[in-house]
Amino acid sequence: MDFNKIIYTRPDYDTYKENITLYISELKNTRTFEEFDNLFNKINKLRDKVQTMKVYSEIRYSINTKDSFYEKENVYWDEKSPLYDSLDNIFYRAVLGSTYKINIIEKYGQQYYRLLNCRLKSFSDKIIYLLQKENILMSQYTRLLASAKILFDNKICNLSDLSIYMSSNDEKIRRSSIKAHTSFFEENEDKFDSIFDQLVKIRHEMAKRMGYENFIELAYYRMDRTDYNPKMVDQLRKNVRETYISQVNKIYKNQAKRIGVDKISYYDEKLDFLEGNAKLVGDGNYIIEQGKIMYSQMSNESKEFYDFLTNNNLFDVEARESKAMGGYCTFLNSYREPFIFGNFNGSVDDIDVLTHEAGHALQMYLSREIKVPELLFPTLDTCEIHSMSMEFFTYPWMKLFFGEDEEKYKTYHYESAIKFLPYGCLVDHFQHEIYKNPNMSPVQRKNKWRELEKIYMPNRDYQDLDLLDRGGYWFRQGHIYKDPFYYIDYVLAQLCALELYELMQVDYKKAWSIYIKMCKVGGEYSFIELVENSGLKNPFKEI
Template sequence: MTTNKRSFLPEHFEIKFETIEPFYKELLDREIDSVETLIHWMRDRSELEAALEEDFAWRYIKMTCDTTDEKLLADFQYFATEIEPKIAPHTNELNKKFIASPFVEQLDQQKYFIYIRSLKKQLELFREKNIQLLSDLQVEQQKFAAISGAMSVEINGKEYTLEQAANFLKDTDRTVRKEAYDKITARRAQDKDKLDDLYTSLIKLRHQVAKNADFENYRDYAFAALGRFDYTKEDCFAFHEAIEKVVVPILAEQAEVRRETLKLDKLKPWDTDVDVTGKPALKPFNNGQELLDKSILCFEKLHPYMGSCLKTMKEKHLVDLESRKGKAPGGYNYPLAETGMPFIFMNSANSFRDLTTMVHEGGHAVHTFISSDLELNDFKHLTSEVAELASMSMELISMDHWDEFFTNDEDLLRAKRDQLKDVLKTLPWVAIIDCFQHWVYTHPEHTTAERTQAWTGIYKRFGAGFVEWTDYESVMQSIWQKQLHLFEVPFYYIEYAIAQLGAIAVWKNFKQHPEKAVEDYLAALKLGYTKTIGDIYKTAGIEFNFSKKYISDLMDFVKAELKKLN
């Protein structure tokens, strides 16, 4: 948990292209005459790239913490437009130099397999004419944060961010819920056309990137760029079908029970979050400080190392947890490549969902800490299926210690039930977003109307939220616009479902042998991305599997656990 000391770069210098270019040139010109000098070269390159990544990280973090500050936006855009495009050709030349070295064959092929495979793929994908396009995308996609961060509504004479206003959707008074829902959706509708236009422009840019790299469409390019060596688009289609056949019926059944329990003729969109027992919404903490402190205690009970990670973040002020106007939406854990610690950003409105977000991001944080000592920066460039296994497993294995948040046994049971129901709800929503992206990027010339029609068909295929949308069809047709990933990290979503299955399997092991399951989990995280996904999952004591039978078996387990909580 200590800052990595530099040996190649000066300890302190301002990061601009002019100051970093000499280090790229030195690496490119340096003679490599043995496997030892090659490894030294790799470590120096790693140090340079880590410094750049951390500089970019802070620009992004500061910008998302305050989207209204024009200087912070300009600082971010400077990196995206003046540094990244200029270092891209140098990075490609370094990749060429490495792959061409005769000493690559003398490296430990098992240790460096993932690294070598990654650099070869980067070489395949690099196109000079994509440099400016990728820079334009960096700037363009951040407009989503500015648009969304400016959204707020007034309820009972007080201004709320949309995250804060969502708490009213848990109110036991249906009139209050409907009023909040109407205000939230009306506010989103104000920027519907703006977000449609933004998404259209992003699709156009991404399609051109794919064509430049000799791919038929951006979907196929994204699979290569994301390093999806372990599964194919056909596997994704099979996964969508498995979710439709196995999970959607479970949720449809639960929706019917909800409707009957609430004594409603029809479930409406504002009826899905209220507790069916008629009890007020769970409130596990009162503010961001309390959320962090209780999370530290929860993690310490699970494993002392985990608690120490969050404690360090608190001491170093590496968190920004509470929702406020002008802050970008969503939540993330951003690894700081040099210091070996992360920053957690989220939009807490003091709700139960914020508790699960915190432990989710906390799982990512533990991953950052435990893999920080790996030899090369590239070893910490996690594939999403591995990264999300860390976070989604933490949501489940931490539940045994949620008594730090709920002193009342009945509230604790409610929280666990809600969490498991959220686990089930996650799978179809991921399938919807993934399926939608497959359509969007394989039909790049589509109109807004065609996109709306495609979304509607896909959403209905997976239950359309299991509610009745009469008079709210336009809301349903644009509900995808709230999903940050579509705008900022395209095709990064199926990983949540794959990792969710892995997390359930980790939790299943935890229920049987808690200490061993936690040790296996930490052992998997410690690998970073130095092994294949399958090997990392195996280290965690689980399978890398998202077949229909596997999904069915895991859903039976979740249903059985839910039954125990009733």
């Protein structure tokens, strides 16, 4: 389905509730597994319709946060999503309580059962009103970031627009753009603190009402973590500290030599080469067109997939005023198609949209025939293997986008992948500290960030950027506000992607074959199962 031809209709909750409740009642009284399975699939089709309208509305709202119609729809979904989740919970209980457990596991796998247990442990009608409040606050955060209107270079810029200036090889431009970017967060410091403070307290209250000591245990269930726990994650962070901080220190020393400074300050972090960073040789339309060449040459699967995206307008990557920040890939269940959202700004980040988000989209495309919504795509730790690995698989085609700067881009990208690992662990460690101590004040939270930052990123020198030196960098990390405890998934996936990259250099076809198989199985296996089934190292055991 062409995205522009999709017709949005707000679901009527009461009608949906009546229909799905009737189906669930019938499901409980089935006399054969065949009857059960038919009703199971009917219920999932109904759920798909609701999810599709929700996702479509979210995309439209992301495209223009000032669209009055989708602003209202966003309010509707903030309020109603937990009520739909409650109905899902009733369905999950009916499935788990069924006498056909052996048949269900035989057809849909053990991981499906594990996921349903996670869903039941992460939701209760007791917390619906808290989930509604959480949704409203997360939407406030999205609007606050999108509200940025910063006068720079004789034009009004949003936060994304400033990225290209922040990596300029002109020190004056680089410094002034970074100061302008930071000023937005300084001017809105109280708002960022207030939103987060409310989110922490709401999430802690959810956990207490669900019978947990704090939000951490609840968050792991919300993240569908079926085979690892906080103790294992703590060990992973320790492994990264011991293995990668020294490597990152060397990378920064080499970068300092390349750009002719004694030590890298925050103002220099985004400058990789003295004569200037890798530059794209074309605009957004050019990138999309060159992507067609790249994916057509990569494999039959990737050619078919990319043609499908472009032919059905399943991209929105142009930066515009009032557009939500960042990039993401999502899925429209009823149409079995992924959608990629981004903000092209002329920087190397544009290529990440074409590679990282397309990695997500390719996995969704290849597993689109899996009809069970919970198994269509895997848990987020595995999802990020697909996206981060695709960034490396596209290396042979980077000349299409960077011309003579091809090697510059590869150096930047590989070094960034290594630099990221301690930062990803920092975000995760920070969140564990925050939710263990939910009554921290805003000042204490910033102090804790800065304390951990000095452990994981000892090279970081903010100089005269007061808010950042006081520990306010995390304001810009949307996952901390909107997707708590997500970030360690990127670390896990990056370690796997780096292992695949090593294999690519020896046997590209073998690496690609492993990758495609991982994509096709969707979410049928847990993270550790999929990694070990694919012949990759378990990151919790060895780096």
